[in-house]
Amino acid sequence: MTLHYDIDGENFQTAGEASANVKKVLRQLGISTDIIRRVAIAMYEGEINMVIHANGGVADVAITPDRIEMTLEDSGNGIPDIALAMQEGYSTAPENVHELGFGAGMGLPNMKKYTDEMKIESTVGVGTKVFMAVNLK
Amino acid sequence: MAEFIHSVMLDVDRCTGCTNCVKRCPTEAIRIREGKASIESRRCIDCGECIRVCPQKAKSASYDRLEEIEHYRWKVALPAPALYGQFDNLESVDRVLNGLLLCGFDDVAEVSRSAEFVTEYTRCYLRRPDIVKPVISSACPVVSRLISVRFASLCPNILPILSPVEYAARKARRKALNEHPDLRDDEIGIFFISPCPAKVSYARQPIGVEKSAITGVLSIRELYFRLVGTMKQVAVPKPLRRSGRIGLNWASSGGEASALYNSKYLAADGIENVIKVLEEIENENLSELEFVELNACPGGCVGGCLTVENPYIARVHHLRRSMTVAQTGISPEQERDIPRQYLWERPLTESSVLKLDDDMDQALKKLAEIKRLGQSLPGLDCGACGAPSCHALAEDIVQGKAHETDCIFVMREKIREIYRTVSQLTGREQEGGTKP
Numbered sequence: 001m002t003l004h005y006d007i008d009g010e011n012f013q014t015a016g017e018a019s020a021n022v023k024k025v026l027r028q029l030g031i032s033t034d035i036i037r038r039v040a041i042a043m044y045e046g047e048i049n050m051v052i053h054a055n056g057g058v059a060d061v062a063i064t065p066d067r068i069e070m071t072l073e074d075s076g077n078g079i080p081d082i083a084l085a086m087q088e089g090y091s092t093a094p095e096n097v098h099e100l101g102f103g104a105g106m107g108l109p110n111m112k113k114y115t116d117e118m119k120i121e122s123t124v125g126v127g128t129k130v131f132m133a134v135n136l137k
Numbered sequence: 138m139a140e141f142i143h144s145v146m147l148d149v150d151r152c153t154g155c156t157n158c159v160k161r162c163p164t165e166a167i168r169i170r171e172g173k174a175s176i177e178s179r180r181c182i183d184c185g186e187c188i189r190v191c192p193q194k195a196k197s198a199s200y201d202r203l204e205e206i207e208h209y210r211w212k213v214a215l216p217a218p219a220l221y222g223q224f225d226n227l228e229s230v231d232r233v234l235n236g237l238l239l240c241g242f243d244d245v246a247e248v249s250r251s252a253e254f255v256t257e258y259t260r261c262y263l264r265r266p267d268i269v270k271p272v273i274s275s276a277c278p279v280v281s282r283l284i285s286v287r288f289a290s291l292c293p294n295i296l297p298i299l300s301p302v303e304y305a306a307r308k309a310r311r312k313a314l315n316e317h318p319d320l321r322d323d324e325i326g327i328f329f330i331s332p333c334p335a336k337v338s339y340a341r342q343p344i345g346v347e348k349s350a351i352t353g354v355l356s357i358r359e360l361y362f363r364l365v366g367t368m369k370q371v372a373v374p375k376p377l378r379r380s381g382r383i384g385l386n387w388a389s390s391g392g393e394a395s396a397l398y399n400s401k402y403l404a405a406d407g408i409e410n411v412i413k414v415l416e417e418i419e420n421e422n423l424s425e426l427e428f429v430e431l432n433a434c435p436g437g438c439v440g441g442c443l444t445v446e447n448p449y450i451a452r453v454h455h456l457r458r459s460m461t462v463a464q465t466g467i468s469p470e471q472e473r474d475i476p477r478q479y480l481w482e483r484p485l486t487e488s489s490v491l492k493l494d495d496d497m498d499q500a501l502k503k504l505a506e507i508k509r510l511g512q513s514l515p516g517l518d519c520g521a522c523g524a525p526s527c528h529a530l531a532e533d534i535v536q537g538k539a540h541e542t543d544c545i546f547v548m549r550e551k552i553r554e555i556y557r558t559v560s561q562l563t564g565r566e567q568e569g570g571t572k573p
């Protein structure tokens with residue numbers, strides 16, 4: 001089972017819709033609330049990052065009885081130093097975004113914390129691809 | 138699982154099948170079947186949105202009638218804090234309480250007083266080191282049910298303290314038994330004067346406790362005119378009030394949370410805002426908060442659909458000014474922990490109603506089928522099929538509750554197809570007929 005989402009980079013209001021939908025689907029599958037929570041938070045953070053830092057992108061979620069895989073891809077500016085970006089508290093978010101409650105530099109660390117596997121590929125000027133997986137078994 | 142009993146009723150003759158309620162329902166519990174609205178009871182959370190939105194006034198809440206109290210030897214009225222805001226220029230709460238006695242009750246127990254105790258115990262609870270924050274208020278039963286259906290990961294956040302009305306009912310029952318040893322438990326009738334239908338369902342299927350101490354639930358709206366009359370008959374009201382401003386404030390959104398003297402709180406009201414906030418908490422976006430007060434009705438309990446006054450008019454400012462802050466007599470140092478009898482007996486648990494199948498492989502298959510079907514439907518969410526959206530219809534079809542041809546667009550296509558085949562066939566027949 002795969003789910004596909006286009007994430008609109010222009011609209012803060014709709015940011016979070018994809019992760020909300022994934023949550024609904026996982027509930028329909030009877031997945032445990034703890035796993036749903038981890039997937040939803042990881043997906044939400046990834047989705048918000050694409051909106052704030054990359055002007056939107058696409059998300060694909062593949063669900064099998066063994067695991068849930070999320071791939072988020074954008075053609076934004078890319079991340080020059082991934083290790084630095086992964087550090088808690090590191091953020092390049094602009095001031096206006098802070099007012100909305102984002103920009104604490106906790107998104108990527110949380111994505112790592114809540115998933116069993118996470119990979120980032122990024123090329124400056126080309127875009128970023130984040131892969132995350134949560135095991136069900 | 139036992140069938141849920143709900144308090145929303147449909148007047149079949151009035152319902153025109155317009156789908157207003159179908160589209161508004163936050164748990165997608167309503168469908169139009171054979172031209173009339175029908176509620177899937179396991180999904181219904183008693184929010185009352187369908188009652189509010191129905192242009193035909195076909196939906197209403199069921200509640201107990203005042204005559205019901207006559208079946209009990211000892212009758213106690215539990216006025217909701219929201220009751221006081223319903224009267225113009227009310228000079229004292231005592232007038233309302235005395236008026237209730239003249240309606241036939243033997244005693245009154247203010248829910249606002251119990252609310253002040255719940256406030257005290259909530260402060261104690263928030264000091265516990267091992268709790269999941271933000272703590273979410275459990276006073277609105279709609280919110281608790283919504284969490285168990287749609288936001289189950291937040292079950293541990295729910296405040297496991299009796300709601301003010303349950304607290305009041307238990308106290309009132311104990312008081313009656315103590316003061317009147319000749320009474321049997323089943324001779325005591327504890328009646329809540331409620332602003333909302335959710336409390337009607339709550340009394341029958343309580344949350345957090347095995348059995349509610351509430352006997353019946355009357356509606357503010359129904360009792361209103363009777364009460365206005367008896368309140369006028371009261372010459373000098375007997376002093377009965379035992380609650381203060383904090384208890385009264387519970388009627389409006391923010392009243393419960395602001396009483397905690399903890400600035401890290403948020404209060405939201407109206408079912409759509411409640412859903413947004415729960416979504417945010419699940420995404421760990423509000424983790425700096427300690428307490429979240431949520432009320433399904435606009436403006437808080439004063440906006441319940443069994444009230445009389447518009448929630449933004451139902452104010453009790455002039456009353457509050459003359460009142461003490463609270464009357465529990467508990468000082469923060471005195472009360473170190475919460476007496477067991479005021480805590481929930483069982484935790485809130487996940488409801489499985491949204492699950493497609495108990496077996497995950499089967500559920501995955503169904504999900505794929507829903508996706509496929511969803512793509513073949515027009516995506517207009519027109520509601521003509523009786524479901525709130527094309528996606529919801531796809532789910533219903535896969536769950537065997539609806540047919541593809543319930544969609545008028547699919548139906549039209551099917552008819553065209555039949556027409557084409559038929560005309561082809563008849564065309565051939567004609568050919569055959571004209572053969573020399």
Ligand SMILES: Nc1ncnc2c1ncn2[C@@H]1O[C@H](COP(=O)(O)OP(=O)(O)OP(=O)(O)O)[C@@H](O)[C@H]1O
Pocket residue numbers: 045049050052053054074076077078079085086090091092093101102103104105106107108109128
């Ligand atoms: N998709 C992306 N494209 C470009 N840069 C990104 C992307 N995702 C993250 N970054 C960079 O990595 C930094 C750290 O990301 P992280 O999600 O940890 O924090 P944040 O988004 O700045 O704040 P928070 O997630 O706490 O609201 C960002 O500030 C940004 O510079």
Ligand code: SF4
Pocket residue numbers: 147151152153154155156157158159169173174190191192193194195196
């Ligand atoms: S809103 Fe619902 S109950 Fe009221 S008329 Fe329309 S379909 Fe019937």
Ligand SMILES: [Mg+2]
Pocket residue numbers: 045048049103106107108
């Ligand atoms: Mg981020």
